Amino acid sequence: MTSINLADRGVDLGRWDGSAAEFSGAVRSWLDEHLTGEFEHLKSRGGPGSEHEFFGPRLAWDRLLAKAGWTCLGWPTEFGGRGATIEQRIAFHQEYARSGAPARVSHVGEELLGPTLIAFGTQEQKERFLPPITTVDELWAQGYSEPGAGSDLANISTTARLEGDKWVINGQKIWTSLAHVAQWAFVVCRSEPGSTRHSGLSFLLVPLDQPGVTVRPIQQLTGTSEFNEVFFDNATTDASLVVGQPGDGWKVAMGLLQFERGVSTLGQQVGFSRELSEIVEMAKSNGAAGDPVIRERIARAWLELRVMRAHVQRTLATVDTGGSGGEASVAKLLWANWHRDLGELAVAVQGAASLIAPDATSEGAPNNIFDPGNVELDRWQRLYLFTRADTIYGGSNEVQRNIIAERVLGLPREARS
Known part of the structure; x- marks a missing residue:
């Protein structure tokens, strides 16, 4: 497997060995220095109910964090993370919140899919998808809820059938946060005909920019539209892009929710x-x-x-x-x-x-x-x-x-x- 090295992004790895207090001070100093100028107006912007605010500048801010090595803190270093301790990660999140820094646009990929791929993915999947998450070059959406299932994930009906070297996907997901700006979605599908509840599900990685996918924003009470309906009409993804074994989607999906x-x-x-x-x-x-x-x-x-x-x-x-x-x-x-x-x-x-x-x-x-x-x-x-x-x-x-x-x-x- 190709190593993903923070040093390749110009990050001084030697600066961060030390206590959580020292780590916290380093985070605070960096934020004080960089949350200024073109980024100062982003303070307290974004987040649930306000994801529409300054999306482009917030994406640029996330990429600046990535260049400095502040993304994927808890990931092992061999996957491009910092290998930070729990104490250091807590320190980062607390300092980030105290500074008023803007809500992150890469949360789904960094905090949910990345750790899931590290735990369940193949080497090829890790090589393909982890680097652009660390650099915030690809954004992800979560394809779990459905109109007839809601919070009951085991009741989903979106189907995936394997045809040669492709999965063919049909169905609908709903309340899909930020799907309108994401390039990829991880989608839980029913891949075994006749299966019910927790059995017969598969966890697929699906490109959203294809003819078989329609993303339709849902206007909320706030007047904004960060949630979406996503329709799959014979959409496809490579056969190799199933995380875990086919039929093990429930186990993978539950593993992801623990990271959430x-x-x-x-x-x-x-x-x-x-x-x-x-x-x-x-x-x-x-x-x-x-x-x-x-x-x-x-x-x-x-x-x-x-x-x-x-x-x-x-x-x-x-x-x-x-x-x-x-x-x-x-x-x-x-x-x-x-x-x-x-x-x-x-x-x-x-x-x-x-x-x-x-x-x-x-x-x-x-x-x-x-x-x-x-x-x-x-x-x-x-x-x-x-x-x-x-x-x-x-x-x-x-x-x-x-x-x-x-x-x-x-x-x-x-x-x-």
Whole structure:
């Protein structure tokens, strides 16, 4: 296998040996130096509900991170990563969030597909796909949910049949984040006719730029369109681009979901903390802090945020021992419900102003920031509307509770029709 070396990108590997505190200082210094000039206006831009913001400049920012060796931190060095420890990765995500650096556009490839290929992929797949993920030259989308399946991944109906040296794919995926800007998608398909539930699935790597693929953006409550429907009409991919063995798609898909909820959640919580702090300042400035109900809700949000942090720290401490198997589901329940409630708190603090769309013609209005064809909202209105989906995407509350009940507590499985 061809080695993917950080040194080939001009990265000084010797600078990063040391404690997590030293690593954190190096991250902070680099961000202070580079999140300026042409990139300064990207601070706090992007992310769920705001992925349309400055996509091109954020892609350029990701590529600058890659050149400096700040992508794929946890990957082994032989695959182009830094081989960073958990402590160093936590330090990076926390410093990144504290700096207000923009949301990454390469998350799906770097945090989800890359580790999955390292764990389950062939040498040829690693050689082909890992380098352009490290350099952010190829972007990925996740083809899991379907209109009739939702969070029930085992109920998918998109099919793939092997014809000679090609897989032929037919079906539909939905809620496919950023598929309209991605070059590739990993797609879970039913590859064994007559199979049901978890059996007979395959995990395929599929190019999106081909005649058999149609990507149709879905306009959200926020007026933006970061989710998509993706239609496969005799789309094809090479027979060699199945990850794991044909029929092992469930195992690979579940392995990927474990990577989805890793150390980056601590950085996510730094962002949550910043949002809460700004809501507190808004409450002080507009007088909402004088309402005892608002004060109680703010205090509850502050306490629950610390509970989330304690849970993630405990979960990370059990990485090597495997934990109980339900930590990721508990974490999803905690942050999704908390963030949804924060959106409700934000509009409660904002008061009547939350019901009025900003005047795009007024001085300082962000009319040059958002897609001109979409309804303009301020950040708190968008937070409220988008967080309605937090308890659904990435595994709904109901699914997470079933996982905890059945796999952790050993309760009887839910009856299925």
